[in-house]
Amino acid sequence: xxxDGGIGASTKRREDIRFLTGNGNYTDDINLRGxxxxxxxxxxxxxxxxxxVDTSAAEAMPGVLRIFTGKxxxxxxxxxxxxxxxxxxxxxxxxxxxxxxxxxxVRHVGDPIAAVVAETYxxxxxxxxxxxxxxxxxxxxxxxxxxxxxxAPLVHDELKNNLCYDWGFVEENKGAVDEAFAKAAHVTxxxxxxxxxxxxxxxxxxxxxxxxxxxxxxxxxxxxQNPHVIRLLMGAFVLGIPEHKLRVVAxxxxxxxxxxxFHYAEEAFCTFAAKALNRPVKWxxxxxxxxxxxxxxxxxVTKIELALDAENNFTAIRTDTYANMGAYLSTFAxxxxxxxxxxxxxxxxxxxxIYVNVKAVFxxxxxxxxYRGAGRPEATYQLERVIDKAARELGVDxxxxxxxxxxxxxxxxxxVAVEYDTGDYHATMDKLEEIADxxxxxxxxxxxxxxxxxxxxxxNCYIEACGIAPSNLVGQLGARAGLYESATVRVNATxxxxxxxxxxxxxxxxxxxxxxxxxxxIGIDANMVEIVHGDTANTPMGMGTYxxxxxxxxxxxxxxxxxxxxxxxxxxxxxxxEASEADIELKDGKFSVAGxxxxxxxxxxxxxxxxxxxxxxxxxxxxxxxxxxxxPSNFTxxxxxxxxxxEVDPDTGKVTIERFAAADDFGNIINPMIVSGxxxxxxxxxxxxxxxxxxxxxxxxxxxxxxYMDYAxxxxxxxxxxxxxxxxxxxxTHNPLGVKGCGEAGAIGSPPAVVNAVIDALQRSGRNIxxxxxxxxxxxxxxxx
Amino acid sequence: MPEVKMTVxxxxxxxxxxxxxxxxxxxxxxxxxxxxxxxxxxxxxGACVVHVDGKAVKSCTMFAAEAEGAEIKTIEGMAxxxxxxxxxxxxxxxxxxxxxxxxxxxxxxxxxxxxxxxxTPTEAEVRDYLEGNLCRCTGYHNIVKAxxxxxxxxxxxxxxx
Numbered sequence: 030x031x032x033d034g035g036i037g038a039s040t041k042r043r044e045d046i047r048f049l050t051g052n053g054n055y056t057d058d059i060n061l062r063g064x065x066x067x068x069x070x071x072x073x074x075x076x077x078x079x080x081x082v083d084t085s086a087a088e089a090m091p092g093v094l095r096i097f098t099g100k101x102x103x104x105x106x107x108x109x110x111x112x113x114x115x116x117x118x119x120x121x122x123x124x125x126x127x128x129x130x131x132x133x134x135v136r137h138v139g140d141p142i143a144a145v146v147a148e149t150y151x152x153x154x155x156x157x158x159x160x161x162x163x164x165x166x167x168x169x170x171x172x173x174x175x176x177x178x179x180x181a182p183l184v185h186d187e188l189k190n191n192l193c194y195d196w197g198f199v200e201e202n203k204g205a206v207d208e209a210f211a212k213a214a215h216v217t218x219x220x221x222x223x224x225x226x227x228x229x230x231x232x233x234x235x236x237x238x239x240x241x242x243x244x245x246x247x248x249x250x251x252x253x254q255n256p257h258v259i260r261l262l263m264g265a266f267v268l269g270i271p272e273h274k275l276r277v278v279a280x281x282x283x284x285x286x287x288x289x290x291f292h293y294a295e296e297a298f299c300t301f302a303a304k305a306l307n308r309p310v311k312w313x314x315x316x317x318x319x320x321x322x323x324x325x326x327x328x329x330v331t332k333i334e335l336a337l338d339a340e341n342n343f344t345a346i347r348t349d350t351y352a353n354m355g356a357y358l359s360t361f362a363x364x365x366x367x368x369x370x371x372x373x374x375x376x377x378x379x380x381x382x383i384y385v386n387v388k389a390v391f392x393x394x395x396x397x398x399x400y401r402g403a404g405r406p407e408a409t410y411q412l413e414r415v416i417d418k419a420a421r422e423l424g425v426d427x428x429x430x431x432x433x434x435x436x437x438x439x440x441x442x443x444x445v446a447v448e449y450d451t452g453d454y455h456a457t458m459d460k461l462e463e464i465a466d467x468x469x470x471x472x473x474x475x476x477x478x479x480x481x482x483x484x485x486x487x488x489n490c491y492i493e494a495c496g497i498a499p500s501n502l503v504g505q506l507g508a509r510a511g512l513y514e515s516a517t518v519r520v521n522a523t524x525x526x527x528x529x530x531x532x533x534x535x536x537x538x539x540x541x542x543x544x545x546x547x548x549x550x551i552g553i554d555a556n557m558v559e560i561v562h563g564d565t566a567n568t569p570m571g572m573g574t575y576x577x578x579x580x581x582x583x584x585x586x587x588x589x590x591x592x593x594x595x596x597x598x599x600x601x602x603x604x605x606x607e608a609s610e611a612d613i614e615l616k617d618g619k620f621s622v623a624g625x626x627x628x629x630x631x632x633x634x635x636x637x638x639x640x641x642x643x644x645x646x647x648x649x650x651x652x653x654x655x656x657x658x659x660x661p662s663n664f665t666x667x668x669x670x671x672x673x674x675x676e677v678d679p680d681t682g683k684v685t686i687e688r689f690a691a692a693d694d695f696g697n698i699i700n701p702m703i704v705s706g707x708x709x710x711x712x713x714x715x716x717x718x719x720x721x722x723x724x725x726x727x728x729x730x731x732x733x734x735x736x737y738m739d740y741a742x743x744x745x746x747x748x749x750x751x752x753x754x755x756x757x758x759x760x761x762t763h764n765p766l767g768v769k770g771c772g773e774a775g776a777i778g779s780p781p782a783v784v785n786a787v788i789d790a791l792q793r794s795g796r797n798i799x800x801x802x803x804x805x806x807x808x809x810x811x812x813x814x
Numbered sequence: 815m816p817e818v819k820m821t822v823x824x825x826x827x828x829x830x831x832x833x834x835x836x837x838x839x840x841x842x843x844x845x846x847x848x849x850x851x852x853x854x855x856x857x858x859x860g861a862c863v864v865h866v867d868g869k870a871v872k873s874c875t876m877f878a879a880e881a882e883g884a885e886i887k888t889i890e891g892m893a894x895x896x897x898x899x900x901x902x903x904x905x906x907x908x909x910x911x912x913x914x915x916x917x918x919x920x921x922x923x924x925x926x927x928x929x930x931x932x933x934t935p936t937e938a939e940v941r942d943y944l945e946g947n948l949c950r951c952t953g954y955h956n957i958v959k960a961x962x963x964x965x966x967x968x969x970x971x972x973x974x975x
Contacts, residue, residue: 041907041908041910042907042910044915045906045907045912045915046899046907047915048912048914048915048918049889049893049899049903049906049907049912049915049918049922050849050889050890050892050893050899050903051847051848051849051850051888051889051890051892051919052849052890053848053849053915053916055848055851055916057848057851057852058842058848060843151832151834229950230914230916230950231851231853231859231861231914231916231917231948231949231950231951232851232853232914232916233852233853281914281915282914283851283853283914283915283916283917284913284914284916284950284951286950313852315854315855316853316854316855316856316859317855317856535914536913536914536915536951537913538913702910703910705910706910706913706951706952706955706956709952709953709954709955709956710913710950710951710952710953711953712953713950713952713953713954713955714950714953716953736854736855736856736858737854737856737858737859737948738856738858742858742948742950743953743954744941744944744945744948744954745940745941745942745944745945745947745949745954745957745958746938746941746942746944746945748953748954748955750937750955750958750959750972751953751955775953
């Protein structure tokens, strides 16, 4: 096997060729014969009662086929939520309905009221303007704390208040945590906001529904990270279509970052309308529409307290968070501030007592759900900010304070219900000190000062829980689904393989890296392995790609299926060579009998499996195709240490990222080039959150950042080259590849590094500024100074 | 509906269009050249960049009718007919300058326009030129690196892995 194609090789990506030549097949590139187009008329108020939706004039407009309103969906299910959180009093969360089209009320700007289906998109849009609406505007709730006040307007009239749940974790520890704070030698407190973000994959969402009259089957083409999940949710809970009559295809998908996990109303609508109209129905989201319909991310308001003893050991952590759910519960929303956030509050540190309180709140804003990192960036940000603040208050080195409290023995059971299998936090910190060139900082700071700029250095650590997730564990925590992954490996007669995976690639390069694993296991050229994903019709039921789970869970399923293939192939090889199966060895694509010069090639065995003329039919079936489902026994725990150097312009408050370094431990690595790319992208998004991005609503619930004119996306000149390293590798102990996952690390590890660096720059210049909320825009920094 | 005629990737192209048809819509819907993408509706993202008479243009900001008689080049016209990638395309693959691929056509077309204007740009000049092209996957690191490499400059000292 060529050395550039196996595990550990930076193999160039095969999928690049089609993307680079304009031959990708994204959902918006799919056009079906007879296709009609839908435009959604959306609420322009945050909260209102729908007194009248009169479509009669619009229906007479040219090209209009039919206009649907909430009435058409009265007999249809609503969009389901996939996770049920139980609160600190043992009660299940309040779970309001989420209709496909608004019924009775609109609850956020962008809530769909009517859907106009017409011959062309322009005609649909024109007709939507002729729909007559009478909306009685109601007072909106936007601020979470105000939403919980007595007498606040109710987002959902049928709920008792706007509180989704009040969650305590670990509730039994609360008393002991309070006691530890009472006894602490030092307590550091920090109040902060984790700013609301919009995921903004460059490809806006698209859905094309199709109905086949001859078979009665429905097909949905959609921009999804998990087509099987969409098929299950939409088929079983919304439209009542059995899975064998429903196919969901997610072809090339232009980025997701979490926002394409969830089941959205437009998907259900297009599938429903295609059958109702007996024509394919297509929806292409505009970017402005995406800002008011894609699930948003983050939006936590937190108070964190850290207790230390007289020797600066962490003794307890207590946090109090308000988490915005928006107007409806998106698919995984309740799990993000709880099980993806509270369980990470130990970070990299031995803190014996931790208590996390989260109040999840309904507001008249777009639903909030997982965005790259999902809960883990929120945990990391507050923890790494409060540790930095504590170091400053105590007058100790922030790196030393962290090192002193590092977890060093593994496995390590945290007080927040998870067990880290491996890690070496000193090693990643050592590596960081080297690649970030800490020793040269002082000289660089002086050079900045000579230019009139304030230079600062910020560092932080992170831990995350990836490889989501052990089904029995998440079931106990309220998940309504299993979180295993699947793979079918089909070997063709002439020796090529097709791997059909339940994972989905939307930028991660699975078609290359997954093939590297199988090629290595068999010892053949990676080009003999084809990876198929994204179509429920030809892949086994899988849960898709998010939570840095693809290689750790999907890759493990693929390894298990490939092991089954190899075991069967060895039996065939033993028969062909008249040897004992126990003596068969597979190396470099060749089966040989140990201790002899007898061998058969991979292709001879695969041919025998399908042309069984000389074949042990009494012992094994013909054919060579195996499926495996893999359910992990634990999460994986990537970790690392990040450093950021900034320059602050004291005249304008503008922050410039001068250097950024990341030392990660992802366990074993399949393709280092792809891993680096994942870290780069995460850092770019993290810098975006720290310096630029913020989704803003005014007090009436009007979205102020509704396009790229107002929402500041990071651009090429906002970021530097990044120094990334993943040579510290403590392999995961419980999956066959020893991998941990790398997709979210950059977004989790970078915001605190940036903010710590800016605070450091300001402190070094003698300004006693301890915190500025993200994004650290010039105006905020300048005002703080 | 009026007819519009232009040359696209060296071949004559024409179609009946509404007056409000954008150039990107004409390319994607009428000609089926779906390599040019639409990522926003405010001319910010640059996924739709094509060359009009040799200049990089966001094809969402121009009516198809305005391209009457123009020479248009899209991402589909960049590689050689035998499939050999353009040096910029090749550099993007060599340096992992793309992930999901959605912004990529616009990035490649912008990079080609930059290198036509400025054959050996500095890092800062590359970053400045890409102001109008958004990427959400790469953090821009490998895009900038790929463009510097495509210009023939040594990128071996830029952190890779």
